[in-house]
Structures are given as C-alpha cells and as structure tokens.
Amino acid sequence: MKKYFERDDEMEKSKSLQELVWLCQKIGRKIDYVQGGGGNISVKLDSQYMAIKASGFRLDQVTEEDGYVVVDYQRIKSFYESVNISVVKDYEKESLEIAQKSVLSFSGRILRPSVEVGFHSILDRYVIHSHSVYANILTCSREGRQLCYKIFENRNFSLIWVPYINPGFSLTLEISNQLRSLPAIDKRPKVIFMENHGLVVSSDNLKEAYEVHEMVNLLIKRWFKIRGRYPSCVLKQVGDKRYQSKTRFILDFIKSEGFEVDLFEKYPLYPDQLVYINSSMYTENPKIEIDLPRGTVIYNSTYSEAVAIDETLLAYLYLITKINKFGLTIKSMSRNEMEYIKNWESEKYRKEILKEFAK
Incomplete structure (x- = not known):
C-alpha cells in the first residue's frame, strides 16, 4: 500500500488502517459473529478513500499489508445517488464494474472489494457487517421484525429493518432509499437488520461502532436468555x-x-x-x-x-x-x-x- 500513502497525511491513513485491522480481528475471531469468508468491515480513510475487506478473505486474515482494498468510495456513492433504474440494463454488472474501477491500483495481486462495498460507501466512517447468529435468530424468523423493535425500544440508537433483497446492487439501493425516506428529524440509524442476511452497525466513532455491535448482540442474548459459550469447531x-x-x-x-x-x-x-x-x-x-x-x-x-x-x-x-x-x-x-x-x-x-x- 506504499503508493497510496506517499502523502502528507500518511500517519493519519496508517492509523485508520490499524483501526480496520483491529476491528477485523476483534469481530473476525468470533465464529458466532462471522463464519468462513462472511462479513465485511470498512473504515473511511478520508473524504474520498475507504479501506474494506477484500472479497474471499476471512476477517481475521486482514493485516495492514493484506486482505483489504482501498477504493474511491465517493465514486461508488455517486453512482448510487445518480443511478436511473428506469433504464433497462444489468445494474448488478455495472455496479461491480464501478466498484472495481474505483480500486486504487497497487503492485502485486489485484483483489476485489467486498460485494457489499456499495452500502459501506453510503454509511458512516466505520461499518461492521456481521453474520451474527444472535441477530440472525431475528432476521431468519417471521416474528423477527416485530421482536426487533421490542428488544431495542428506548435504546440510545435508532435502527431500520431491511426485507430480504438480493445482495450487491439491489441491497445497497434499498438501504439508500430507506435512509433517504427517513424524516429529517430522525437520527441516522446506527443499526440495520437485514432479513435472512445479517447485521450492520455504522458510526463515525470507532469505539461506538464496536460497542453498539456488542450491545446489540448482548441484548438479543438477554432477551432469549441465551447463556453459556457458543460451541467451538473442531x-x-x-x-x-x-x-x-x-x-x-x-x-x-x-x-x-x-x-x-x-x-x-x-x-x-x-x-x-x-x-x-x-x-x-x-x-x-x-x-x-x-x-x-x-x-x-x-x-x-x-x-x-x-x-x-x-x-x-x-x-x-x-x-x-x-x-x-x-x-x-x-x-x-x-x-x-x-x-x-x-x-x-x-x-x-x-x-x-x-x-x-x-x-
């Protein structure tokens, strides 16, 4: 990543990458939060660039040298803000091409950003997307949406529920539309439950992003009285x-x-x-x-x-x-x-x- 960091703000970008690695390791080491190559985490490095886990990598494989890509997230964000779906075309293919063209080129192998780079681009500075088994008790049950609002009522963060929609372009567009449709007086939601998919937490504060993700999972466990450790894989x-x-x-x-x-x-x-x-x-x-x-x-x-x-x-x-x-x-x-x-x-x-x- 040397080419990118040959800039005056090198130290700030390095700190942001350390934050990305820290989040990836903290979330990625818990198999009740992510399994295999699932889940994504991103950190916006500045007003234009974002580091996000590369497709196919496990979160716990991300280091400062490997396992992530840097993208021009403003370019991706602009695509979703201006897309006209009334025109008949393959939007999924187009969104993937935009995402790949937004990747900064470095020497070595060329990696793809997570397929969910779209919604990471439109959310806050720190984004955690996990496949938490506790959150998915709700997202994979018909009663989940109603329970979700009961469990988290009177909490100091707002949330939205996204009905199941195909990952990638369609999911990003749905999240974008829901955010735009919120009344101006409403706070930007910190938590997104994605039906039959998983959990998203975003914040402009690293500590808050991590702690809200932990709190969401803890409150679900308390609601269902889930005790004891999650099983280990052997x-x-x-x-x-x-x-x-x-x-x-x-x-x-x-x-x-x-x-x-x-x-x-x-x-x-x-x-x-x-x-x-x-x-x-x-x-x-x-x-x-x-x-x-x-x-x-x-x-x-x-x-x-x-x-x-x-x-x-x-x-x-x-x-x-x-x-x-x-x-x-x-x-x-x-x-x-x-x-x-x-x-x-x-x-x-x-x-x-x-x-x-x-x-």
Whole structure:
C-alpha cells in the first residue's frame, strides 16, 4: 500500500488502517459473529478513500499489508445517488464494474472489494457487517421484525429493518432509499437488520461502532436468555484433503430424530448457507459427506475450506435449534432468491479466492 500513502497525511491513513485491522480481528475471531469468508468491515480513510475487506478473505486474515482494498468510495456513492433504474440494463454488472474501477491500483495481486462495498460507501466512517447468529435468530424468523423493535425500544440508537433483497446492487439501493425516506428529524440509524442476511452497525466513532455491535448482540442474548459459550469447531484430518468434524453440536444435531438430509434445501436461511453448505452437498461430487448410521460428517476439501464449511454448518444448525426452541417460525429464502445466489458470479469468485488462499 506504499503508493497510496506517499502523502502528507500518511500517519493519519496508517492509523485508520490499524483501526480496520483491529476491528477485523476483534469481530473476525468470533465464529458466532462471522463464519468462513462472511462479513465485511470498512473504515473511511478520508473524504474520498475507504479501506474494506477484500472479497474471499476471512476477517481475521486482514493485516495492514493484506486482505483489504482501498477504493474511491465517493465514486461508488455517486453512482448510487445518480443511478436511473428506469433504464433497462444489468445494474448488478455495472455496479461491480464501478466498484472495481474505483480500486486504487497497487503492485502485486489485484483483489476485489467486498460485494457489499456499495452500502459501506453510503454509511458512516466505520461499518461492521456481521453474520451474527444472535441477530440472525431475528432476521431468519417471521416474528423477527416485530421482536426487533421490542428488544431495542428506548435504546440510545435508532435502527431500520431491511426485507430480504438480493445482495450487491439491489441491497445497497434499498438501504439508500430507506435512509433517504427517513424524516429529517430522525437520527441516522446506527443499526440495520437485514432479513435472512445479517447485521450492520455504522458510526463515525470507532469505539461506538464496536460497542453498539456488542450491545446489540448482548441484548438479543438477554432477551432469549441465551447463556453459556457458543460451541467451538473442531476438525480431525482423516486423509488427504479429508477432514472429519468433531464439533459436538453438529454431531448431536445429526443424530437427533429431527434431522433430515434435505434439511438445507428445505430451509434456506441466508446466502452463506447456500455458498458453503448447499453448493458443497447437493452436487455430483459432494464436499460434505453425512453418514447418518455412523453419525459422522466428513469434508472433502482443503483445511481452510473445511473450517469455513464447519463454521457455517454449526451456525446454521444453531439457528434452526434456537428458532425452534424459542417458538418462532422459520423464515426461508424463496426459490428465486436461492437461484440468484447459486448463479451469482460474485460468490463463485469468493469461493475461488478461498481455495487460492489455501494453497
């Protein structure tokens, strides 16, 4: 990143990058907040440039030297402010091209910004987007929106709820429209719940962004009386590119009477489930082998990919368990929404980067 920082304000930019790394490490090390390459964090470096996690990287892989890109976020923001959707064109493709052209060029490999760079550009200086299992108890249940406003009433931050919409261009446009439609007297929301997707917290203050994210998760846990530590993921190598899950929560779930092999197709909850689980299971050469009589789960993949799948599988089964336990109704993605994610070029790219990083 040397080329970018050959400027008078080099020290300030360096501090902002340290803040990005700090946030990525704090959030990324908690698998109840993010799983695999999911989740995004960004920090605006000044009035024009923003550093954001690169697509395909885990949050805990971000360092001051790698795992992020710097973009001209004002260029991206201007695109969404001026886009005319009455014209028939491929807006998803156009938004990706704008985002990639906004990346500052450096020597070495060329990385893509997170596909959600659009809404990061229009929000505050610090943006945390997590796939928190606690937030997703709400976003993946039909009662979630109503509960959300009950849990957070009388809090010192405002929030909005975004109904499920395809990630990328459409999601950014929806968030932008909701922000613009708020009455002028309303405070800019610090918290965004995205149905069947996850949680977003943004602030112009680093400490506030982190603490509000923590508070949101804590209040949800208190509401549902969730106690104890979130389960850990454990893998054992059993062959060349073969790893067996020793994650107790997963093994106990598949041994239960309620488990069905078609569970994941029956209840599609959020995009990362489709990317890491369904696409790895319902294929000609599955990467996930579930042996019900023996009660075993085997991943035919690299270690890094096995970790991502195990974390995602744990989060999914945890959500199913909690939603049922709390008497809520599962809110699934539609068939069209599933097909969009399955055929989405951006997600295919993200998985390829994950494989490349594992070599």
